Amino acid sequence: MIKILRTIFLSLFLLSTFALSSQNTGFRFFDKNKKFEDVNFKLINNIIVIPLEINGEPLNFILDTGVNKTIVFNSSNADTIFLRLDKKFQLRGLGKGLPVDAIVSNNNRFRIQNLVSNNQRVFIVLKDEFDLSAKMGMTIHGVIGYDLLKDLILRVNYKSKKIRFFDPTYFRYKKCKKCEVFPLTLYQRKPYIDVNVVLNDSSKTVPVKLLVDSGGSDALWLFEHSKEEIVTPEKYFLDFLGVGLSGTIFGKRSRITSLQLGDYNIKYPTVSFLDTISTKNARRFKARNGSVGSGILKRFKVWIDYPNKRLTLQKNGSLSGGFNYNMSGIEVVYNGKMLVQEKSSSLAESYGRAANSGSGGNTVNIVTNYVYKFKPSFRVNEVLKGSPADLAGVIKGDVLMRINGKPVYNYNLEEIIGKFQQKANKKIRLTIMRNEQLITLEFKLKRIV
Numbered sequence: 001m002i003k004i005l006r007t008i009f010l011s012l013f014l015l016s017t018f019a020l021s022s023q024n025t026g027f028r029f030f031d032k033n034k035k036f037e038d039v040n041f042k043l044i045n046n047i048i049v050i051p052l053e054i055n056g057e058p059l060n061f062i063l064d065t066g067v068n069k070t071i072v073f074n075s076s077n078a079d080t081i082f083l084r085l086d087k088k089f090q091l092r093g094l095g096k097g098l099p100v101d102a103i104v105s106n107n108n109r110f111r112i113q114n115l116v117s118n119n120q121r122v123f124i125v126l127k128d129e130f131d132l133s134a135k136m137g138m139t140i141h142g143v144i145g146y147d148l149l150k151d152l153i154l155r156v157n158y159k160s161k162k163i164r165f166f167d168p169t170y171f172r173y174k175k176c177k178k179c180e181v182f183p184l185t186l187y188q189r190k191p192y193i194d195v196n197v198v199l200n201d202s203s204k205t206v207p208v209k210l211l212v213d214s215g216g217s218d219a220l221w222l223f224e225h226s227k228e229e230i231v232t233p234e235k236y237f238l239d240f241l242g243v244g245l246s247g248t249i250f251g252k253r254s255r256i257t258s259l260q261l262g263d264y265n266i267k268y269p270t271v272s273f274l275d276t277i278s279t280k281n282a283r284r285f286k287a288r289n290g291s292v293g294s295g296i297l298k299r300f301k302v303w304i305d306y307p308n309k310r311l312t313l314q315k316n317g318s319l320s321g322g323f324n325y326n327m328s329g330i331e332v333v334y335n336g337k338m339l340v341q342e343k344s345s346s347l348a349e350s351y352g353r354a355a356n357s358g359s360g361g362n363t364v365n366i367v368t369n370y371v372y373k374f375k376p377s378f379r380v381n382e383v384l385k386g387s388p389a390d391l392a393g394v395i396k397g398d399v400l401m402r403i404n405g406k407p408v409y410n411y412n413l414e415e416i417i418g419k420f421q422q423k424a425n426k427k428i429r430l431t432i433m434r435n436e437q438l439i440t441l442e443f444k445l446k447r448i449v
Contacts, residue, residue, distance in 0.1 A: 026151035027110070027117040027165075035170040037114045039163045044136050045414055046217040046294035048156070050163070052144060053111040054122070057081045059141040063163075064215025065304065066291070067145035068189035070110075071102075072124045073132050082108060082122060091123065101126045112148075115165060120147060134333040134381075137413030143215060146189040146306075153305045156214075158298040159316050168307045176314060180262030184309040185209070187285050191304070193311055195292070196260040197222070200233060205260065208289035211282075212297075212304075212311060216242075219269040219295030219323055220259060221251070223279050226289045232273040237448045240331060240382055241272050249274070253325060254449050259296065261313060266296065270323045270449070295323065327445035328420035328428060329387015330394055334413055335379040341370050375409035378416060380432075392443035394430065401438065402431035420445065 029037065041063070042049040052061040057080075061070075071091070082105040091102050102123045110117045122142075132140045153166040182193040191212045196205045197220075206229045208222070218241070222230050236254035251272040259266040274290075282288065299319055303312035380398040383390045400408045403419055404427075411419075419428070424447035431440045 027112075027115045027148060028151070029167055030111075030114050030116045034114055035167050037112075037165045039113055039165065041161050041163060042138075043158065043161050043298075044138065045417065046298055047136070048163075048214060048294075049136070049138070049140065050112065050144075052141075054120075055081055055109055060139055061141060062143040062215055063148070064143045064145045064213075065149065065191055066211055066213040066215050067143050070120065070122050070142065070144045070147050072122055072142035073140070082124065085124070088126075091125070110147075112165075115152075117147070131333065134335070137334045137376075145215075149304060149306045150189075151307065153303065153307065156297075156302040156304065157316070158294075158300075158302075168305075173303075173312070176312070179312050179314045180264055182262070182311045182313075184212075184306070184311050186306065186309065187288075191306070191311065192285075192288065193292070195262075198257040198260070199229060199231075201257050203229065203257075206230070209287045210289060211291040213291040213293045214297060216291055216293030217295060218272055218293045220256075220271045220290065220292055222256075222271055222273050222290040223283060223288065224273050224275055226283065230273075230289060233449075235449050236273070239272065239325075239384065241274070251275070255323070259292070261296075264313065264315065264319060266299075266319045268320075268323065269296065270325055324421040326417065326420045327422075327424065327447055328389045328443070329384035330380050330389040330420070331382040332378050332400065332413065332416050332420075333381040335377040335399060337374040338377040338409070339372050340375045340407075340409060341372055343370060375407075376412070378408055378413065388428075388443035388446050389430075389441075392430075392441045393439075394432065394441060394443075395434070398432040398434050398439075400430065401433050402429075404429050 029035075039050060048063040049060050050063050052059050059081075084105055084107055086104045086106055088101060088103050091100050102125050105122045105124060106119070108120045108122055110120045151168070153168050153171050155164045155166070157163070182195075185192040185194075192209050193212055194207060194209050196207050198205055206227060208227070208230075210220075213221075221241075224230060224232060232252045233254045233256070236252040239251060239253040241249040241251045241253075251274045253270060253272050255268050256271050257268065259269050276283065299315065299317050300313040301316050303310075305311065378400045380389075380394060380396055380400070383394055383396055400416070402408060403411070403416065408416065422445060424445055426445045427442060428445060429440060429442045431438060433439075
C-alpha cells in the first residue's frame with residue numbers, strides 16, 4: 001500500500017465465483033434539474049479520496065477505477081451501517097497469499113452530495129489486515145469503482161482536486177485539439193486502454209494494454225513476460241509495491257525510456273515489473289500487460305466515460321520529471337496519537353516597585369507553562385533489506401520522533417514520505433523510539449534507477 005515508493009494498490013480485486021443475483025439501480029441526480037455535480041476530493045499519495053454516505057453514515061472512500069465492486073475494510077461498526085448482512089464468500093486479488101473472507105450486504109443506499117443510488121451491494125472484509133487508514137494517514141473505510149462510474153461521466157481535475165460528475169443524457173464533448181482520446185475496453189468491469197512503451201533507448205516501440213488504475217499511486221506497472229519484449233532492465237531494485245487482497249506485492253522497480261499516450265510522450269517514468277506469481281489472478285485477462293496509475297494520470301485532466309467507453313486526457317502539468325521514489329528503504333505508516341508536552345508562554349503582571357526604579361509601578365513577567373496535547377505518531381512498517389535505512393540500523397516497529405532535528409508530529413504522512421523522495425545523497429538524521437529508548441541514526445538517500 002504506501003510504499004517504498006509504495007502503492008496503495010487496491011485495483012486488483014477479483015471475486016471468486018459468486019452468483020450475483022440482484023442489480024443496483026445506478027447513481028442518478030437527486031435534483032433532476034441538475035446536469036452535473038462538483039465534488040471536492042482529497043489527494044493523498046496520488047490517491048483520490050471522496051466523501052460517500054452509506055445509509056446516511058458519512059465515510060471516506062478511495063475512488064479506484066481498478067475495482068469492480070464496492071469493498072469496505074473498516075468493518076468494526078458494519079452491523080450499524082449496513083441494513084442486511086447476507087452470504088459469506090471469498091475475495092481474491094494480487095499477492096501470493098490466500099483469499100480473504102468477506103460478507104455481502106445488499107439493498108444499501110449510497111449518496112455523494114446530489115448523487116444517489118439505491119439497492120447497492122457492498123462486500124465487507126471480515127478481517128482487516130490491510131491497515132489502510134494507517135497507510136493513508138487518515139480514516140479510510142473502503143474503495144468504490146465500477147458501481148459509481150458505470151452510469152456517469154467524470155471529469156477529474158487533479159490540480160483543483162475536484163471531480164465533476166455529468167449526467168450522460170445531457171453531456172456533450174467540446175472540441176479539444178490538444179486532447180487525446182482512447183477507446184476503453186471494459187473487462188470484468190475494469191477499464192483498459194491500448195498505448196505504447198519504449199523499454200530502452202535501443203528497443204522498438206511495444207504496444208501494450210494497460211488497466212487504467214486510479215487506485216495505484218505509482219506511474220506504471222508492467223507484467224514480466226506478458227509479451228516477449230517485456231523484461232526487467234538490467235538496472236533495478238526489489239521493492240514493496242503494495243498489498244493486494246492476496247498478500248504483499250513485490251516487484252522490480254526501474255525506469256523505461258518512454259510511455260506514449262497518443263501524441264503525449266512521457267520520458268523516463270518509473271516502472272515496476274511484476275512476476276507471474278504475484279499477478280496470477282490479474283493475468284486471467286490474457287491481453288493485459290500491466291497498469292497505468294495515478295503517477296501518470298495526475299498530469300492530466302481526465303474524462304472517464306464508461307457509458308460511451310472512452311477515456312480523454314488533457315495535459316495539465318509537466319509530463320517530464322518528477323518520477324521520484326522512496327530512496328530511504330522504509331515504509332512509514334500512521335501510528336495513532338501520542339501525548340506531547342509543549343511550552344505555553346503567558347504574560348503575568350504584578351503590582352509593586354519596579355526593579356531598579358525608585359518609584360512604584362507594574363512589572364511584567366513571562367511565565368512559562370507546559371501543556372499536553374495529542375499529536376500524530378508514525379512508525380516504521382517495513383524496511384527494505386540492503387537499503388540505506390536498513391544498513392543504518394532502522395528496524396520494523398521503530399517509532400519516528402524527529403527527522404533532521406524537527407519533531408515528526410509537525411508533519412503529515414505525505415510530507416514525511418516526501419522527505420525520503422528528495423535528491424540523492426541527501427543526509428537523513430532519524431531520531432527513533434525503540435523499547436522506550438531514543439536512538440539517533442543517520443543515512444543518505446540513494447538513487448538506484
